[in-house]
Amino acid sequence: xxxxxxxxxxxxxxxxxxxxxxxxxxxxxxxxxxxxxxxxxxxxxxxxxxxxxxxxxxxxxxxxxxxxxxxxxxxxxxxxxxxxxxxxxxxxxxx
Numbered sequence: 001x002x003x004x005x006x007x008x009x010x011x012x013x014x015x016x017x018x019x020x021x022x023x024x025x026x027x028x029x030x031x032x033x034x035x036x037x038x039x040x041x042x043x044x045x046x047x048x049x050x051x052x053x054x055x056x057x058x059x060x061x062x063x064x065x066x067x068x069x070x071x072x073x074x075x076x077x078x079x080x081x082x083x084x085x086x087x088x089x090x091x092x093x094x095x
Contacts, residue, residue, distance in 0.1 A: 003087050006083035007080060010049075011029070011030075023038070023039040030079050031079070033079075046066060067086055
């Protein structure tokens with residue numbers, strides 16, 4: 001699994017969430033920071049997005065992993081950075 005494939009799926013998942021929530025998701029790209037840039041995307045939705053991404057990729061992402069924040073929880077990540085975290089979890093078995 002590579003980061004670009006994960007980025008594509010993550011963008012699709014976020015576009016679906018935005019659409020269902022009544023927001024525009026058309027401008028979502030690799031450098032989008034979901035927690036900053038997406039209307040209505042908050043702590044109630046990020047676990048849903050992670051679950052949807054795991055299902056779309058057919059992988060397991062631990063429930064305690066927030067792929068949208070840095071490891072120390074202080075920095076909000078872009079889609080590209082989040083995709084790299086997912087790849088690390090899947091490819092290296094990191095939990």
